[in-house]
Amino acid sequence: MPEQLPPEPLKFAYWVPNVSGGLVTSTIEQRTDWGYDYNKKLAQIAENSGFEYALSQVRYMASYGADHQHESTSFSLALLLATERLKVIAAVHPGMWQPAVLSKWVATADHLSNGRIAVNVVSGWLKAEFTALGEPWLEHDERYRRSAEFMQVLREIWTPRDTEVGANFQGDFYRIHDYDLKPKPLDIPGRAHPEIFQGGNSSAARRNGGRVADWYFSNGKDYEGFSEQVTEVLAHAQDAGRATPPRFALNGFMIARDSEKEARETLREIIAKANKPAVEGFRDAVQQAGASTGNKQGMWADSSFEDLVQYNDGFRTQLIGTPEQIADRAIEYKRRGADLLLLGYLHFQEEVEHFGKHVLPIIREKEAELSERAPALVGG
Numbered sequence: 001m002p003e004q005l006p007p008e009p010l011k012f013a014y015w016v017p018n019v020s021g022g023l024v025t026s027t028i029e030q031r032t033d034w035g036y037d038y039n040k041k042l043a044q045i046a047e048n049s050g051f052e053y054a055l056s057q058v059r060y061m062a063s064y065g066a067d068h069q070h071e072s073t074s075f076s077l078a079l080l081l082a083t084e085r086l087k088v089i090a091a092v093h094p095g096m097w098q099p100a101v102l103s104k105w106v107a108t109a110d111h112l113s114n115g116r117i118a119v120n121v122v123s124g125w126l127k128a129e130f131t132a133l134g135e136p137w138l139e140h141d142e143r144y145r146r147s148a149e150f151m152q153v154l155r156e157i158w159t160p161r162d163t164e165v166g167a168n169f170q171g172d173f174y175r176i177h178d179y180d181l182k183p184k185p186l187d188i189p190g191r192a193h194p195e196i197f198q199g200g201n202s203s204a205a206r207r208n209g210g211r212v213a214d215w216y217f218s219n220g221k222d223y224e225g226f227s228e229q230v231t232e233v234l235a236h237a238q239d240a241g242r243a244t245p246p247r248f249a250l251n252g253f254m255i256a257r258d259s260e261k262e263a264r265e266t267l268r269e270i271i272a273k274a275n276k277p278a279v280e281g282f283r284d285a286v287q288q289a290g291a292s293t294g295n296k297q298g299m300w301a302d303s304s305f306e307d308l309v310q311y312n313d314g315f316r317t318q319l320i321g322t323p324e325q326i327a328d329r330a331i332e333y334k335r336r337g338a339d340l341l342l343l344g345y346l347h348f349q350e351e352v353e354h355f356g357k358h359v360l361p362i363i364r365e366k367e368a369e370l371s372e373r374a375p376a377l378v379g380g
Contacts, residue, residue, distance in 0.1 A: 122199070
């Protein structure tokens with residue numbers, strides 16, 4: 001487990017609510033809207049409240065409380081054009097996208113946004129979306145093998161080369177023949193190409209994260225669960241001989257209140273008012289993903305009903321309590337290897353702004369204190 005603080009400050013992202021129903025499957029009040037006007041204002045609030053990233057969700061059809069949804073890539077571009085600094089991560093499905101076509105879209109979005117676009121490669125969990133569109137539904141590990149090739153193709157196409165020969169790739173799922181992308185994404189200091197995120201929980205997902213992705217997204221986890229993932233993903237990166245290992249992002253649902261009692265009461269109300277048929281339907285659909293893996297460690301394999309009320313296990317990260325308590329947990333996750341926290345809220349605009357004013361300053365203070373203590377700890 002990493003014991004030294006990463007050199008950069010902890011980064012923050014938020015879930016873009018481009019899908020109806022909010023971020024919890026509950027009838028509790030959520031002053032959050034999936035429309036563009038709301039999200040445009042939210043993006044502007046977020047970039048002025050210390051958020052560096054936003055992640056647009058991808059759903060292709062109504063399911064489990066999400067009755068309506070805006071397409072992720074077009075929505076992401078709209079948010080990029082409405083902001084100045086915010087980086088937007090568009091979630092995409094291999095099988096729905098051809099990687100060379102996506103590479104072209106990303107290059108254009110990169111130029112239009114001055115280098116602020118990224119992608120999150122989602123291997124897929126909802127079989128009905130694929131079959132409804134006439135696409136084959138692959139076995140679990142095959143979906144991740146396809147995603148690995150998808151990411152390799154993106155990187156191959158985006159990487160500048162000295163010769164006039166275009167990109168070439170020969171795989172089981174994709175073949176690219178002398179494809180010359182012009183213009184390529186912008187040459188931004190500190191990045192080789194637009195960032196590639198990939199999440200999951202299974203052995204196949206961890207292998208992809210270590211070997212291919214720039215960022216590994218984790219569902220909500222307690223301390224030990226997150227540390228175990230970091231250790232395994234870094235081992236895969238070392239086995240692959242990567243000079244630069246992937247960075248780590250962790251999902252969490254934040255309930256910051258004046259007292260821990262008030263925050264816990266909000267969590268209790270969310271779960272008490274859960275949309276039971278929608279949560280159970282989601283559970284039935286997704287837990288086959290974890291059960292279908294050889295070691296039964298896929299996403300949602302051990303998630304309880306309460307966990308799934310926030311459909312990416314966000315309650316497990318326990319960013320629930322006073323600003324001070326939340327800051328302490330955030331710092332501990334950073335100690336354990338987290339580079340970014342991906343956050344969801346009940347009332348996005350109000351709570352994102354509250355985070356910037358009342359939670360983030362405490363996190364930065366605690367980071368500074370630990371940085372000052374680090375040389376003494378190393379010397380001792």
